[in-house]
Amino acid sequence: MKKCLLVIDYQKDFVTGALGFQKAETLALGISYMIKDFKRQGHDVIYTFDTHDENYLETQEGKRLPIEHCIKGSDGHRLDSHIEALKTDEDMAFEKGAFGSLELGTYLRKKGYDVIECVGLVTNMCVLSNAVIAKAALPEARIIIHQDLCASFDDALHEAAIKTMASMHMDI
Secondary structure (H helix, E strand, C coil): CCEEEEEECCEHHHHCCCCCCHHHHCCHHHHHHHHHHHHHCCCEEEEEEECECCCHHHCHHHHHCCCCCCECCCHHHCECHHHHCCCCCCCEEEEECCCCCHHHHHHHHHHCCCEEEEEEECHHHHHHHHHHHHHHHCCCCEEEEEEEEEECCCHHHHHHHHHHHHHCCCEC
């Protein structure tokens, strides 16, 4: 069975930086454990990076969320240090300028995973978007969302996103 773990945007700016929030900080240990477990079993670990340029405030997202974050090359763009220590050169990584990555979807389809497990930030934005892309790329794959290893700055939006993903036949 081909499995992969998607570690979605567990970057410094979402954990302790410009858009950091307390719940995000609590996920590091559980996500670390999952990464180690997947690697021990020989499964792939794939990372996504929210990635913006210096003109972020001029973009559609920047106009709606006018807080510069995850600027390419900045410290906030890097993975949280607990997770960064586990990333190797063999792990795939996708930089994305939007909530979801179409490039990730193409890669997942090519690899033909049977199971895709998702953890990371922010549940109602990037986790939801990339889970939907994964489901579209591989409609017969089992998509698992680890709700206790995902978080949002708004608990109600986290719960709404979890319910939405469940309604789309993803396992929670």
